Each structure stands twice: as C-alpha cells, then as structure tokens.
Amino acid sequence: MATLRTAPTLADVQEARQRLLGIAEETPIYLSETFSRRCGREVRLKAENLQRTGSFKVRGAVNKLSTLSPEERAAGAVAASAGNHGQAVAWAARELGMSATIYVPQAAPMAKVEACRNYGAHTVMTGAFFEDALTAAEQHVEESGGTFIHPYEDQLIIAGQGTIGLELAEQVPDMGTVLVPIGGGGLSMGVATALRAVRPDVRIVGVQAGIDGYTIADGIAVKIPSDFTMPLLEDLLDDIVAVTDEEISEAIVLLLERAKLVVEGAGAVGVAALLSGRAGGTGTAVPILSGGNIDPTMLISVMRHGLTVAGRYLVVRTQLSDQPGELIKLLSLVAEERGNVIAVEHHREGMNIAVTQTEVELTLITRDEEHCRTLLEAMAERGYVVERLG
C-alpha cells in the first residue's frame, strides 16, 4: 500500500523529537554489570521496552499522526496489526484526540486485541490471515477517508523511531557501538540516520533474527526491509549480523534474571549479538531493547528452556521394581541430594517395561549442572539405571 520513496533526514528526526515531547517517554539507560562482565566491555541497555505501550512504535505513530491535517484527524487512523504497531497507533490516536480502527486476524492473541481496545481503539477481528485484515483495513480507508498508517514504509514513521538515536547521543556520550534490531527497517533506518549525522564516529550494527527466528522474534522475523530501504540500510550501517533463536532465547532469560527487564524476542537480538561475539567494534556497547511485548506463555517456554540449558531443571527416567515403597526410596534419595521434585510421572505399561517393573519420570529443580551430575551419580551408585531426558 505505502511505499517509501524518500529517506528522512536529521532535520526530520529533530522535528519528530519536538512533536514527541511530553507524549512519548525518554526511556532510561541501564548499566548492566552482568552483560558488561560477559562481553568484556561496558554494556548500557536502552530500555525502550519501558516505552508507552511497551515498544518503540509509539514514537513513529505519534510523529505521523501529529502531522495530519484537521480533516485527516477527524477521519481517524487505520492500521492492520495485532502487535506493537497496532497498539502504538491506538495509543497515539487517543493521545492526540483522534479515533483509530485496528484490523486484526481472528486468531490474534486476545491480550493484544484487549490492549488496543484499552487504548480506546475500535478493533475489528476479521479473516484467518494477516492479509485478510490488511484487505479489510484498505477497504475501510477507501470508505471512511481515514489515514492508513504503515508500520515502517513511511518517512514520518522512520523519523519518529530515529528519536531514539538522538536520545542515545545525549545519554551515552562515550558509546562506541550501537546495536539496533532490523525488522521492516524503520527503527534501524531512523536510528542510523540520526546517529550518522550527530555521532559519525559511532559504529552502528543492525541485527536480524536468522531464518530459524520465526517463533521467538516474531516482531521482526516476519518483516524484511523493502528494495528501497535495504540498500540505504547497507549504506548507513557498519555491519548487519544475524542471531539464532537459541541465542535470542538466552538473551531474553539473562535480561529477565539479571537486568530485571522483560524484553521480547525482537528486542533481545542486540544483546544476543553481543553475547555471541558478533557485535564487533570497541568501547561501550548499547543494544536497543526495542520492546517488551512477549506473550507470557512464550516467556514461560523460553525461561524453562533457558533453565534446562543452565542445569536448573533435570528430567530423568528410570525403572523401579513394582513393589510398595520403591518410589519412596527413590524420592528420599533425591531429597537427600536436595533435588526439588516438581513432577512425577508413572508408567506401568510400555514396550520396554518388564511386567515386574514400573517406569518413573522425575522432573527436578536443581541448582546448576554440577548439582545435576551429583544427583545422577547418587542414583547410579544406588543401582538405578537412569536416562537423562532434559
């Protein structure tokens, strides 16, 4: 629908900053001792996940809607998005006294639709796929004369996102490297435009989720920069690197455990690139945590996976003779070794289970990988044949 034809300039970003004053937040910078130690350089997190609506998207939306004429404002804003963009347009419209209509597919997570509604938007759930919502939104624009707000193919949207770059220049005078997520390219182009102009010495690295990144970094992995945007980005950025789902997942868990911040997959790619040694450059590194809107069920899965990798969960399977007291004996051993049982599964039938045997699967909370090994050894010493499942 919309196509970007002109790249924004520093002046556009500076104007955007004026429009955002008193509406969007200037988000804090947070020195992380854990990440600094792990990366061997000072790491300062740009906590854009604490932005209003939980993502950077409000910056572009506020800038765009602020420039509409009174007639356009009266006709309302229209967007097709069940995610950060939709919530940002809903929120910005309300802040500026406009109406907003947000089209989302029927299967959109209720929490996101609720968020749009709570910001006062009219939400329409339609069709099975995103494309259906987009078609309906376009039709609504034709009928209502409302303004369709594209998530990134728009000079004003990009200029709005770029205000993060101006904030960084002031907040971290000694920054050496900035890491910015690349989705559709709006955030990265905006930030790079601003920083190239005011801090030409800073290394700017764009980070993409790899092709396996579909599930975790859903905010960026489904979008790619257009044929107009990509060459501009390649010119503006010093480097473009990719991170894997596994690396993003580790970054999310560390941000949660050590920095006390909830960050969505797309927002954690900068930290993932730093931890995996792919950021390059020298001096203070500043990953932009672009958003915090991760689905809580996804967050639980990511955390469980992270804890398993860190040896904080142990899942074992063993066989017991099918007599009273055998399970208690095993559980007593686990208790002696300070394993914390959270699940016991009992199987009495199966291809590999003898008739006099019963199979038990235990899920334990453990302290670390060493603790896991101690537990496994203690079980082996008492004669259990143990298979480790996780």
Added chain:
Amino acid sequence: MATLRTAPTLADVQEARQRLLGIAEETPIYLSETFSRRCGREVRLKAENLQRTGSFKVRGAVNKLSTLSPEERAAGAVAASAGNHGQAVAWAARELGMSATIYVPQAAPMAKVEACRNYGAHTVMTGAFFEDALTAAEQHVEESGGTFIHPYEDQLIIAGQGTIGLELAEQVPDMGTVLVPIGGGGLSMGVATALRAVRPDVRIVGVQAGIDGYTIADGIAVKIPSDFTMPLLEDLLDDIVAVTDEEISEAIVLLLERAKLVVEGAGAVGVAALLSGRAGGTGTAVPILSGGNIDPTMLISVMRHGLTVAGRYLVVRTQLSDQPGELIKLLSLVAEERGNVIAVEHHREGMNIAVTQTEVELTLITRDEEHCRTLLEAMAERGYVVERLG
C-alpha cells in the same frame, strides 16, 4: 547481635544521600497506564528493582560501609544472608575497595551464592539453617575483627534505605500516597523518616505479606520489625496493611506483563495493596518496587498460576474408547477451536478407567476464560465427558 537503639533523622538520610552519589543509582519512576486504570488513580512505580544488585539493599550497605574507619575497612565486612542483603554487602564492599565475607546456609540457591561471588565476596556455605550461617559469621567477626553488617537493625542502614524517600519527594511532586514494604522495618522506617520530614502531607502506608506469604514474599515474610522498631513504625506510618500470596502473585504477573518489570514477591506488595483497594488515601499512588530478585523457577510457577486464573491455560481430562484414531479426533476438535496443545498425557490404567477406555489429560493454551468455555462446550457437544482440572 546488633540492636537498634536510636532512630535515624532526616539529617542522617541526607548525609547518606551524599555518600551514595555516583555509587548507587537514582532509580527511575515509571507511569503505569494499566495500574492507573485499574486503581482509578494515577500510579507511578518506583523501579527500585533496577537498582544495582536488583534491590534497595545496596543503599544501606554503601552508607554503612562508607562510615567505617580505615582500620575497620581493612578488616572487611561480614554478613549472614543468601539474599538481597548478602549481595548488597558484597557489592558495596567491592565498590569501596573492601573485602567481604558472606555466610550462607548450604542449601542456599546457587544463583544467589554465585551473585555474591561475582561481586568479589568470599562466600562460605555452612550448616543446614540460616542460624548456622549466622553463628559462623559471628565467630568470623570475633576472630577477624571484621564488621558485622546487620540487614536492618542499624541506624546507618536505615538512613541509607531512606534515600528512596528523598528521591520520591523530587521525582513525584504531586504524590498523595506512598506504599512501602515492611520486612525487618529498615526500608519502611528510612523512607518514612525522610518523607515525614520533607513531605509531611504524604500518606505513607506500610505493607506486610500476610501469614500465608511465606513462600512468595520471602524477602520480607521471614523478618519482622523489632520491639524497638515496631512502635516507631506505627507512629511514622499512616496505616499498615497486609496482602495475601494470591494478591502478591497477581501483582507480580501484572508487573511483568504490563510494566515489563521483574519484581520479587516482597517488592510487589505495594502494588498488591493498591489493586486490592487497601491503600487508602487520594492522589497519585507510588508503590516502591523494592527488588527484582525472584528465583526464575518461582517466577514460572507464579506466571503459570496467574495465566490459569486468567483463563490462559486450560487443563481437561476425558476418556476415549481405546481405538486407533480416537486421540486424533479429539485433537482435531481442539485445533478447530484454536486451542493450542502444550501437553498430552495418556493413562491406560486407573481405578476409574474401564478396560475398553483410555484416559487423556490435555493442557491447552487458550485466549481467555470465554475461549475456555467455548472449548469445553464444543467437547461436550461431540459427546466427550470432560473434567476441568485447571
């Protein structure tokens, strides 16, 4: 060991603030739209969970250690704590160029012990209970001439925590009510001392975890103010209220989902009091999120519970005839209704399972309570006898 005999004054807190400059963070204030809407008044969160080491405790520790003589500094700091206090003493000692020895029980979570070690402290794991660690710490003090740092029965510790009150007075000029967790009483007495002096009009509410609060708010529920402290607190505070584990749990999940902040149980009691309508007073309410050091396995449990209550998980049990294809039929029905299966358990034996039947337990991710009901109805319509387990 240590006993508080004199309460700190505003001057003590002001001196503490000078000593903390450039060492502890001035933590940000965060306007929460969700909490404001839910509570019908503006809610601004004091994000002390973003403090260095993840809790307010570094304020008191830095203040205390800063006042030691060169001889005392040379002999090192000693603490008995596997939690926020231990980490804060370890961190503050390193910042001030001192050594620290932290005694913890053998069963202390490895993550906490690791944190103390990463801050450069010598950690000693000893004994089964906290009292054993305390005894060992006292013995070490006698032998080494080191200074024992009490977590709250100390005027300088309390004055350090009180610096939060001075920050609040500047950061939220229009605040009407402050909510401060009560554990041992150090934080609450410090904050109340400062605010009573500089903002006598502000309502100050102390919040305790109820007697059922042992597990979730472990940072405060195991401590109670001393006989000297309690009457002072009752005098300084406008009200003291209690919240339940269930309320704390809901507050943790909302802070995570909506404010993108990881907050421990003890740090979430102020939000819990607000949400349950127990805060009283008028005007802008400011809960102090005192810390973010929640064990990740605990956080997962709390989140899962919160999601189940919100209808985001559905656990059902039903019986199928033991024939090929029956499970696929059930799962297809669930898929049609857009339930997202995360676990299937199969039981072929049991007191209530007929020989021709097999029992299946499904755990589904759902959108909301209405979605749960839709799924249950669809299963009933197709003839399944369904028992809802969660």
